[in-house]
Amino acid sequence: MTDRERPLEGLRVIDLTRALAGPYATLLLAGLGAEVIKIEDPRGGDLARENSPYVGRDGVTVERKHDDDVSISHLTRARGKLGVSLDLKQPEAREVFLDLVRTADIVVENFTAGTADRLGVGYEAAKAANPRVIYCSLSGFGATAPEGGKAMDIVIQALSGAMYASGGPGEPPVRIGIPIADMLAPVFSVIGILSALEQRHRTGIGQHIDVSMLGALTSFVAIENWSAMAAAGMQARTGLTVQRLSPFGVFECADGYIALVAVHEKLAQGLFRAMGQPELSNDPRFANRDSRVANAAVLEETINGWSRTQSVAAAVAELEAQGVPVAPVRHPEDALLDSRVVARHEAVPVAHPNYTSEIDLRTAGIPIVFSGAETGFDDVMPIAVGEHNDRVLTSTLGYSPERIAALRAKGVI
Structure with missing residues (x-):
């Protein structure tokens, strides 16, 4: 970090997300300077904590060998975030969540549509606690779609038509090699959040932002006019060429x-x-x-x-x-070492906080350069689930040590 201010300094984000799509949205907000408080279930935490490979005292391994081995997925996605554990199925946990919302500017969740409302942490509950809050729901099919249906990246790729936009005539569908739906929808989420912040400057009130993974990726597929090409007799799937x-x-x-x-x-x-x-x-x-x-x-x-x-x-x-x-045409390992992207912090090093690795591990930076601001991540990360419980509940919410101890004893945190 430098002494230059980041664009979103002073904003607080309550992060209910897990896996990749939601955590990438809050990662972008963290890298732009917002304080992100990541909420995880006390029993296991974010799903990404179980993603292979891991890094630890034995270097990079396919299987977790030691308790302090950390999934590289979690290591990259949790950068710059404070970690709080809450069992949202308990009423007292919802009270803690709403206390956090009262201090916050933004909430982001990526549960299956309808789940946040059932848990009592949806937009209506958040708005009642803080009418200025901007609440972003990122789901597979949008908040207006019928409930149910798991929206993994490959499912969205399949439904969007993207798999048949690549490959050659007569070939099987092609899975895009990066999780494009999981990465694209959060970018639209951040665009929506920043737009709502600008509107809040004029109105003084927040709003609900609803982003669909399927809609985000399909909108990109739709940039090409497939019907027109078919009507003209032009082959759409042409493999390595256009x-x-x-x-x-x-x-x-x-x-x-x-x-x-x-x-x-x-x-x-x-x-x-x-x-x-x-x-x-x-x-x-x-x-x-x-x-x-x-x-x-x-x-x-x-x-x-x-x-x-x-x-x-x-x-x-x-x-x-x-x-x-x-x-x-380069391999990804070579691309991440390109001096141009390294110099602009678009691909950055990542490491276990306690162990060194012989492998040069690199991950996504913030691919935006400002003339009058900086980007980058605070030097915090929840290696353990609920690592920053005491810090957040004390300094942010003013809870007493006795109250925190009681919440811990009941399994709320």
Whole structure:
């Protein structure tokens, strides 16, 4: 952290979330400077605590070997958050929750739709305690959908159409390799929260924000007009390339793959020169953009015929020399070490608080750079469930040691 203020300094978030989608939303808020109080069930805590792999005294392991081994998922998602344990099924826990809400600006939950209300910690209860509170519900299908139905990332990918937006004709559906639905919906949640904060500046009152994972991902799928492509007889699933923009896509080299874009005339001519075949610019099949699209399959095979004889480094050098946008296709481990993203804190180191690791563990930063503010995480993290109970209940709520001890004895915290 630096001395520069973060944009959301002074705001308090009560975090009822678990797994990935909700915790990523509150992670973004924490990295932008909000104080996040993460509430977990005293019996086991966040589901992500059980995600393999783990890191601890033996380094990185598939199975937990020691009590103080920590899931890397939890290590990354709980950064900058204070940890409080509450058994929300107990009436006294709900009282503690509402006391926290009275001090807060924002509440975020990602239970199945309807669950928060049944537990007595939904928007109506929060609003009654604090009319200024901004309450964000992030669920699979939205708060207005019928209750029930588990919304895991792969389920949302399947329902959104995203799995058939990748891959080639006749191929099985393709699961996107990152949890795209779990990551996209929380970004919309944060947009909604920040918008509601701005509106609260004018009205003085909060509101409920309802974000659907299915809606978020489907809205991205809908950016392409699939019906129009079908009506025009254009193949939508074209695998490693986008034939309606040809040449555009991933091509094979002797030792890997490259991604290139040569959509416009100048770029296409540069590609053909890099291939050592400038005469292709005069071939009627490739002489203009529409003809290249109409003959995309032939053009792509021609490009692959050249690129397969080249190393990745040689192909990139040739294409860059001709001004063609190109990049090697990298593995994630290499991408996270890119000096550009490291310098901008878009990928950051993460480590067990008590043990070192020989492996360079990296995770997501805050991919926003402000001219007059800083981003980053407070040096807190709930390694143990309820690690900051005493700190929060004492300093934030003013509870006495006797009251905290009584809550602990009853299993409320």
